[in-house]
Every structure is written in C-alpha cells, then in structure tokens.
Amino acid sequence: MASSPAFSFRPGPYLPGVVVILTGAAVAAGALNYPLGSVLRPGPGFFPLGLSVLLMVMGLGVLIEARATARAAPADTPEEPFHWGALIGTVVSILAFGLSVERIGFIPATLLLFAICAVFEGGRDWRRLALAALFIAGLGTAVFIWGLGLPLSAFGGA
C-alpha cells in the first residue's frame, strides 16, 4: 500500500464531463422541490434551477473540449499517478480524528492521526515522528484548549 500504486486508475477522457452533467441534473432535481416563484419575485428554487441548467451546459462544454483534445493528441500521454495511498491515508486519519476527538481527548486523537499517517506513509523514522506528534499535541493543547478555551479536553471525553 505504501510505495507503488498497486493498480492504475485510468478513467476515460469523458468521465469529468459526465460527472459535471450528472451533478447538474441531480441539483436540478433537488431544486424542483422548492417554490420557483415568478419572474417578478423569484422564489428559492429559481436561482438554483437556473444554475443547475447552466452547470449541465458547462458539462457538455467540458465533454466537447475533451473530445477535441482526444482527437488532437491520442491518449499516449503519460498519466500522472493517482496517489491512492496518500488519499486513503489522509481520509482515514482525518476520519479517525473527527470521530475520536470528543471521546478520547485531543492529545490521544492527535497521536492517533500521526500514527495512521505513518502507517500509510510506510514511515521508518518512528522516533522523530513521535517527537513531532508530541510537539503538535502539546502546542495544540496550549493554543486551542488553554488559550482559546475550546470545548475539548486534552484527555478523555469532553
């Protein structure tokens, strides 16, 4: 997981445009639930509906552009690697911090976040990492809990 991307992620050139169009369609469906109002007095649904239609048009533009570039340069350009490890590591570490900080306290949650990052990073330098974690935990406690009085405790539930 740490070093080489185990499999490469090669979406077609049209995926981004399709995602934009689908997003626009989803928003439009949502906007229809709100009163549209009249031209004189646009209701809460008016602006979102207009924007979602615009978004779908833009998505179409992105598609057309992708088609033009795909034709101009055949898809042999080297793809930048997709950083799965970095993405998943960051997601898991932030999730863990968010879910745990109110239950186990700021300092343990910080150490947990560092530990998860280190696991995904394949970190070897545990001693320096532990020092950095303790430093950040201490600094954060001083600034945010003692200084600003955030409703978190250094250890244990708030």
Add this chain to the structure above:
Amino acid sequence: MNILQGFETGLATALTWHALMYCFIGVTIGTFVGVLPGIGALAAISLALPLTYYLDPTDALIMLAGIFYGAQYGGSTASILLNLPGTATAAITCLDGYPLAQQGKAPLAIFVTAINSFVGSSIAIVLVMGFAPAIAEFALEFGAEDYFSVMLLGLVAASTLTIGSPMKALSMVVFGLLLGMVGTDVNTGQFRFTFGLFELADGFSIVAVAMGLFGVAEIISNIRQPQGVIQKVGRIRMKDMMPERGEWRQIVRPTLRGSAIGSFVGALPGTGPGIASLMAYATEKRISKTPDRFGKGALEGISAPEAANNASVQSAFIPMLSLGIPGDAIVAVLMGAMILHGITPGPNLINSEPQMFWGLIMSFWVGNLMLLVLNIPLIGLWVKLLSVPYNLLYPGILVFICVGVFSADNNVFDIFVVLGFGVLGYLMRRFGFPATPVLLGFILGPLLEENFRRAMLLSRGDASVFFTSPISAVFMGLSLIFLGSVFLPGLRQRLLRRAPVEMNEDDD
C-alpha cells in the same frame, strides 16, 4: 474624508501596539508558510481565521492580510534553493532563481527578490490608496443590477483568464455558486439542499470549504512528491547578497515593469498573482535583447515576476475594499472574514469604517517593512526550515486544520465537511478543474442571488434591466467579451500569451 486625513487615521490605527503585534504575527506566519512548499497562504489564513473571532475586526484583518502578502515574500526562497515553489505563485521564479543558486549566487537572488517584492508592493499600495476611495465613491451609485453585473464580471474574468481549460473553470464557478445556495434562503426561510442535516442550516462553513479545497487537497497531492535537493548555501553573508552596480542597473526597469503589470492584473477582479508573474516573465523575455539568457539565471527573470506577484496581491485589495468583489481565492476568504465580523465590504466601507479601511492600508506599509527585515537579515532561519522533511510536517498541519475548522463552530461536523471537500479538491486537481473559481462562486453566490432578486423586484420582473442600466451594461459587455474569448480561440491567444510553463493556478 480626504486622503491626508485618511493617512492620519490609518497610521493612528496601524501603529497601535496591538495592530503592530498582529501585523508582525501575520507577516511571520506568512513568510513561514510561504517558505514551506506544500502549504499555501490560503490554508494558513483559513487556519488563522477562527482565531481572529476573538480579536478586534481591524486587527484581525491586518493579521490575515499580513499572512497573504507575507507568503509572497517567502515563496521565492524555496524556488531559488529547492527549485520547488514555496507558493504556486513563485513557480516562475524557479526558472531563473534555481540556476542562479546553482551558480552560487543564491544570496544575491534572495536579496533581489526581497527588494523587488518590496518595490512591487509599495507601488501597488500607492495605487490602492489612490484608486480604492475613488472607485468606492463611484460605486456608491450602483443599483442592485449593477452589483449583479460587476460580480458576474468578476466570476467570468476569474474563470476565463485561467491557464487551464476555461470550460472547466466556468463549470467550477457555477458549482461554487450552487454550493453557496446550501442552507437557509434569506428571503423565504426555505431550507435548501440541507439533506435534513441541522448543521447545514447556515450553509457550509467558509473555513471548511477553503481548507478542504486548498489545504487538505494540497497535502494529499504533495505527500508523494519527491523532496527537492537543497542547494548548499552555507552561511549567507550580507556581502554576498548586495548586488553590484551593474546588477542594480539590470533589475531597475524589469522591477518597474513587473510592478506595473502586477498592479494592473491584480486589480482586475478575478485574476491572481499567478497570472501576474507569468505575464511579467513573458514580457521581459519578449522585450529582452538576449532572450536566451532566460532560464539560465537571468536577474530580470526573477525580478519582474517577483515584483509583479507582490504588486498584484496588494492591488487585489482595490476591488475588494471598494466594490466588495474579491479578486482571488485568498481575498475571498478575507472578505468572508469581514462578513463573519459583521462588516460588509463594499463602497460604504470607507465611509462607515474609515479607521478599518485606512488602518488596513497603512498596515501594508508597516508589514512590508517588517518583511524586508524578516527576509534579508533573518533569511538564514527560513533556509533552515526548508530542511524539515514533509512527512513530519503534514500530519501536524492536518491536526491544525481539523482543530481550526472545529473551533469555528465548536462542531465535529465541520471536520467531516473539510474531509469531503479535501477529497473533492484532490480529484478536481487531478482532472484539471481549478479550485479558485469554486471558492469565489461560493462566497459571491448568496450576494449574487440577493442582488438578482432585488433587481428583478425593482424592475418589475423585467430582465432587460441588466442591459439598459448603463453601468450594468458596461460590465455585462465586458463579461460577454471574456466569454467570447473562450469560444474564439484566436482572441484568447492574443489576450493571454501562451504560458511558458505549466503551472497550478490554485494556491495563490
């Protein structure tokens, strides 16, 4: 109030001990994040934003603005020593800065960029003092339709003057506007797109959106980046930094040209320092008699872009302070900070809050002087900072991002919002969608909608008002020209000369 009175009020504000202190903190943090590749000024500002709830709004703004322009000074250090831009806007400085360092002229390059930054900023601050009050006075006559059109122009300019695909940028503006719709509709109290979540009743937190799209996304894409090799500089001595007489002569004109380009580009709504430094570099290269020296350590190649990016960050305050329209993502967050403090930026600001308006501008002088000290005699400290490995650094930044968003509302929910936008931001980067337009749209969305509704109400539902009101018609016409440039490639080429290097416009 005339300008002289403004000076006085401003100096009285900017020279109080607390304003000086927050200005110093701001520019120091700015230099810090500027020097470090992989954290931008935007992440630092969003991080500092919740801390400023406890401050006087003027002090808060002085500090946040200090981070913004401070980062522009620091950014070039990493470009010169590491060949990695400390901030995306300093990318262009790598081209000639790193070769200079390889030739053993790093101290000279660092000195020159600091001086250029100072000159660029100074020229632009003078322009802010001259133009912002004048434009504000003019804008007092704006009606709702004029506001709508000028905001539209800002958004269109921001997305069509980018370096990547304008179609992708435009779709991101619309997406940002839609994000701004989430929450309670002010006119009717209707909940929109809240998915039954009570936490979304006030919409997404601006801090969470900004930190996700810029801070977290940037970290994800930087984790696997190879660390550059620092050019050995040893002890930097004052003697090595001072340019010789011929070198001074070499940089004077490029600096002035760079400042002019930067001031102009920065003042346009929607264009950031990235484009300014790029245009300055391209101009120097084009008018140079010896263009082949560029890329091999030409002093002009670092002085013009550095003057330009600093000038542009200062002049970006012109549209924000006079019209309430942010020029780029960071100014947008600063504007969000003012709104959070209950102050609406716009043409009334200078009359209703003269002490804030002039205090902020005068603090620019103070801050730039401090930066000169931080970046010339104390440069050694910052160079040491570059040797801290990124894998020790980024978990700490993540912790601060999480606590920072939490502190905005004391709510864990925002940590998950930041995470969501972080993943989205990374995917956007990966597929070439710029993040700046999302943030501009997000912040301007509610204002745009409100003015649209008001204009429609006042014109009795006649949409042609946007083209019949003269002021609005001009802005609409400009927007159409920008849009036209997207669809007529020849025109676009002429407006924006081809970029010499690929660069990421996001984190400026």
